[in-house]
Amino acid sequence: METYSTLLVRRDTKDSPPQIFMEPGPSGWRLPVFVPQQDIYNTDIQTANTLVDQQLGIAVVTLQALRLPEPTIGGPLNIYVMEMRLTDDSQNSQAPLRDGKWFGQEALREVEFALPKERAVLTAWLKEAQGENLPSLRLPWWQEGWFEETALNLKNHALELGRTILAPVEQVRSASTSALLRVLTEQGFLYLKAVAPPFALKEVALTMKLAERDPLHLPVVLAAERDRLLLADFGKHRPLGSEIALEQWEEIIRFYAQLQTSSVSSVPEWLSLGCADLRTNHIATHLEELIAQVPERLHGLSQQLSIEELAQLRTLVNPLRDMCRELSDYGIPDALEHRDLHAGNVAVHEGGFLIYDWSHACVTYPFYGFGSLFLDDDWFPQQPELVSDLRDAYLDTWTQYAPLPRLQAAFELWGRLRPLFLAAHQSHVVASYQERLGGESNSYVAETATGNALQYMQWWLSNHWRNLLK
Secondary structure, three states, X not given: OOEEEEEEEEOOOOOOOOEEEEEOOOOOEEXXXXXXXXXXXXXXXXXXXXXXXXXXXXXXXXXXXXXXXXXXXXXXXXXXXXXXXXXXXXXXXXXXXXXXXXXXXXXXXXXOEOOHHHHHHHHHHHHHHOOOXXXXXXXXXXXXXXXXXXXXXXXXXXXXXXXXXXXXXXXXXXXXXXXXXXXXEOOEEEEEEEEOOOOHHHHHHHHHHHHHHOOOOOOOEEEEOOOEEEXXXXXXXXXXXXXXXXXXXXXXXXXXXXXXHXXXXXXXXXXXXXXXXXXXXXXXXXXXXXXXXXXXHOOOOOOOOOHHHHHHHHXXXXXXXXXXXXXXXXXXXXXXXXXXXXXXXXXXXXXXXXXOOOOOOEXXXXXXXXHHHHOOOOOOOOOOHHHHHHHHHHHHHHHHOOOHHHHHHHHHHHHHHHHHHHXXXXXXXXXXXXXXXXXXXHHOOOOOHXXXXXXXXXXXXXXXXXXXXX
């Protein structure tokens, strides 16, 4: 089990300095620990908020969630920066149901910490909170007060739609890509999604455009702003999983293939909306540049590619370019690609299913959605042949471009090139965030939410390049 702690923030007044709650222990002071029944992903904000409420007796919202290595505990340390939430029966002066003490910034200088990483995160957060100019993405939902302001905005939207609000606004997500709130009404949930600047314009415009095509299987947009979406209820749903009937898996993957084939004629439109241009010939043409940028894209990451690995990548330029051209020769066109089509982004309900969260959408060679669903997770360990059956069901829609045996051959070649396409996309994502930092990425602080998020993006990028070398 990993370790989970909360950096719990309190202010006596809006303009007063922040105070942090800490607990004493045999080897020093620590941030309060909360214990889930099983490991949770650091974007699982609802679970973390509920656990802190139950185990510490404090209503909170999460500002930031970091996952960091901590050698002294032999595993990852998950730190949730949390703001005390005002409710009908709580005030900012309320103390957690634990033995501990609130510390101001000056008093914390004298505190002996049990975990060095907690001190580093706390020091960095306090510097940002006091206005020091650390490299930061400056996402609004990482700031104190954003939740209450945006929750009020969501409730106003509900009232404007003539809805009756049945429960308090809930926080669903607070990550480097987006934040998500929801409120229950007599007609189901209303969702308000705020999108990070690298993706905002694209996701808002693309989600609206896709909803026009198929509101049954894509999110229904009730209102939109520059970086926000008000979304209708997904219905009573659950994520995809191994308990889903094979027929529904096939229905989903056939729909996705049909969505992609119908997108082919509109490629210029998808690109104009901001979808990354990762078309096969584009990647082949810019391959040398892409590899030359690897050190810059990974700058600050401790697990840099070695000089030998970079040299090996450079020797692959011509073979990879030849493989891209061979793939293009199969005659299968580039299409709209979700690029994050894992099971958590497909909601299954009684009436069917819904594919959502299009923030990473791009135009590239198809097949990636299938790969994300079936090659990254082992849903059928006892029946591995089902993956091949579902692959052929997916390819069936593409037979308008080539017969099935030729499509299967293209799929096999694509599988060998998959790490290259994944690296190209992740390089685009990292570059977008580095640009957002305005060149400050060379000196980001790993113990801030910005640094932690960027390091994980860079780790995935390095992993894709290393997979290409295998």
